[in-house]
Amino acid sequence: MMLGVASGKGGTGKTTVAVNLARAFGSGVWLADCDVEEPNAHLFLRGTTIGSRTVSLPVPQVEAGLCDACGACARLCQYHAIVSFGTPPLLFPELCHGCGGCVRVCPRGAIAEVDRRIGVVETQRDGHITLVQGRLDVGVALVPPLVRAVKASLPRDMPVIVDAPPGTSCPVIATIRGLDALALVTEPTPFGLHDLSLAVDMVRQLNIPFGVVVNRVGVGDDRVHGFCRREGIPILLDIPDDRRIAEVCSRGRLVVDELPEYRPAFARLWAGACALAAPVPALAPL
Amino acid sequence: MIIALTASGDGLDARMDSRFGRARRFLLYNLDDGTVRTVDNDEGQRAAQGAGIQAAETIARLGVGGLVTGHCGPNAFRVLRAAGIPVFSTTAATVSEAIDAYRAGTLTRIDAPDVDGHWT
Structure with missing residues (x-):
């Protein structure tokens, strides 16, 4: 199972969701940071580098x-x-x-x-999390080949969480193509809804099962939830606008470690994403 | 001889476009008989990258004897030099003023790119 965490708008909480989801796992999980122009998932982990290779x-x-x-x-x-x-x-x-x-x-x-x-692919290990991240060289403009190199390093027989770059352009397409399911992270604001709808259009064209994570519920309005209801898009997770979450993130810590009451929510997110990727098959007629 | 000028409109009264790679269009002016031909630069305007190179290729294929523009970046300049096309820089407001200056020999011929890439 490979789950992508993407968004139309930047700064909605993709990395927060991806790293906390990885930490909430009780066993081995891989985390891929495909935002190769500014990889940041490593900031939340205390891993040691176990591999690095150049990509040309x-x-x-x-x-x-x-x-x-x-x-x-x-x-x-x-x-x-x-x-x-x-x-x-x-x-x-x-x-x-x-x-x-x-x-x-x-x-x-x-x-x-x-x-x-054009850059490097680095592997780090922090407990049960194996992080693979791409790091584009300064001055290089071509992102998709490095994204594909990151994805080529991932196992097929393990749970994988893929942190995507923001937006809906080539780097994102290269990241999410071929994944089993996507969680689109948004915030409940008009700006968040606008960019979410762009991301939804993109994902539908690529035919990838997806749901929505609404982050900072309470800051804006209910238009994102209304949009998802009308469009038949499942809400995988609502994360409340909790000041303590922002404080934990700004210290480079993980929400599921510091605020364990959020741990079950991330476990449910993974279960919901798996259900999207492999819907219960209809019973075959006897 | 025909020279190319970067313009934002049609005809000799058009305003000069100080950009080269992303110029609106190129005016080809025949110094011998005073005729003007317009070549659009749609591809250069749309290009995500490489607009200067693409524009320089266009100019080179048109067989002009010189280019009059505002500024020229490093990649475009490299192509124009390989094609043997002299580049003249001007601050003239209109195409006809730039042509007058070219005929009067008062334009500066640039022998190196005068702006960085991605200059707008």
């Missing part, structure tokens, strides 16, 4: 002696990472998405691929 993209390198400047590579590249007009190509590796198309279309075999480092 294959980018073109041109052998000038073989190139006859035909320009086939440049015509193929939609990202303008390789440019040619009657001269050996100019390369812009920072724009290359690593598709390898230029290598294939070159009729003279003049293009080879070299690795361009």
